[in-house]
Amino acid sequence: MTGDSTTGNRLRAEGLVLTYEDRTVVDGLDLEIPDGRVTVIIGPNACGKSTLLRALGRLLKPRRGSVLLDGAELARIPTKRVAQEIGLLPQTPVPPEGITVSELVTRGRQPHHKWWQQWTEADERAVGEAMDRTATGDLAERLVDELSGGQRQRAWIAMALAQDTDLLLLDEPTTYLDIAHQVEVLDLVRQLNRERGRTVVVVLHDLNQAARYADHLIAMKAGRIVAQGTPDEVITADLVHDVFGLASVVVPDPVTGGPLVVPGAPWQHG
Numbered sequence: 344m345t346g347d348s349t350t351g352n353r354l355r356a357e358g359l360v361l362t363y364e365d366r367t368v369v370d371g372l373d374l375e376i377p378d379g380r381v382t383v384i385i386g387p388n389a390c391g392k393s394t395l396l397r398a399l400g401r402l403l404k405p406r407r408g409s410v411l412l413d414g415a416e417l418a419r420i421p422t423k424r425v426a427q428e429i430g431l432l433p434q435t436p437v438p439p440e441g442i443t444v445s446e447l448v449t450r451g452r453q454p455h456h457k458w459w460q461q462w463t464e465a466d467e468r469a470v471g472e473a474m475d476r477t478a479t480g481d482l483a484e485r486l487v488d489e490l491s492g493g494q495r496q497r498a499w500i501a502m503a504l505a506q507d508t509d510l511l512l513l514d515e516p517t518t519y520l521d522i523a524h525q526v527e528v529l530d531l532v533r534q535l536n537r538e539r540g541r542t543v544v545v546v547l548h549d550l551n552q553a554a555r556y557a558d559h560l561i562a563m564k565a566g567r568i569v570a571q572g573t574p575d576e577v578i579t580a581d582l583v584h585d586v587f588g589l590a591s592v593v594v595p596d597p598v599t600g601g602p603l604v605v606p607g608a609p610w611q612h613g
């Protein structure tokens with residue numbers, strides 16, 4: 344599918360209302376996901392980040408408004424077609440019982456198969472590369488249920504990579520990972536974006552990682568977007584206070600020069 348220049352970015356939402364039965368989580372949200380960029384969504388617990396991501400990935404049907412892919416309402420595009428374009432790693436994915444890592448990663452290829460088609464070289468390559476990039480090769484024959492939290496997280500990321508979609512939505516992909524694996528996964532996200540021009544949307548809690556990896560940063564609070572733009576534009580002490588109720592100072596990151604959030608007001612420690 345090619346982007347339609349008359350309708351802006353490939354993935355966007357208009358007047359989005361997202362509810363769970365009587366609870367309205369998102370009420371009339373407009374959103375553009377910039378093509379070929381890494382967008383990071385930040386915001387406090389329960390503000391609606393996962394709800395929004397699931398709607399963008401068509402796991403949740405909007406009550407009103409719509410998510411648009413290439414100008415067409417996502418709800419009207421066949422499921423398989425959506426899965427060829429958008430990969431979604433939910434916050435707490437549930438593995439099928441008794442599945443091994445290699446079987447899980449292989450499932451990422453399903454949207455690319457026709458019922459008559461055999462396993463192809465392209466499938467083999469995509470699965471191999473996904474497992475290499477996530478260092479899950481050694482875990483191939485292990486049961487997903489029996490992995491550590493971090494190993495399991497990497498297996499799911501491998502599955503999402505094997506799906507090989509232009510749009511990738513990752514809900515807290517660094518949860519459970521030690522600091523080195525967190526950096527590895529975020530570097531991988533950046534590589535996928537730079538090398539393949541993929542559009543990635545990531546939910547992150549670590550503001551400093553968000554500032555480092557985002558081209559476009561979206562700050563949410565209570566189901567609304569309160570600020571968006573470059574990390575430099577969005578990450579200020581006022582924003583951190585407004586969104587998280589946290590006193591902080593924002594200083595230049597000694598490595599990147601971007602914003603670095605240091606919690607606590609200086610006078611509290613004086």
Ligand SMILES: Nc1ncnc2c1ncn2[C@@H]1O[C@H](COP(=O)(O)OP(=O)(O)OP(=O)(O)O)[C@@H](O)[C@H]1O
Pocket residue numbers: 363366368386387388389390391392393394395434
């Ligand atoms: N399946 C569900 N049924 C009913 N309410 C839900 C469901 N999932 C989420 N909610 C509610 O919707 C609101 C937003 O939840 P959501 O999971 O989108 O938050 P979040 O921003 O991703 O939070 P976190 O940072 O904790 O992951 C919360 O009040 C939550 O309790």
Ligand SMILES: [Mg+2]
Pocket residue numbers: 392393394434514
């Ligand atoms: Mg969440």
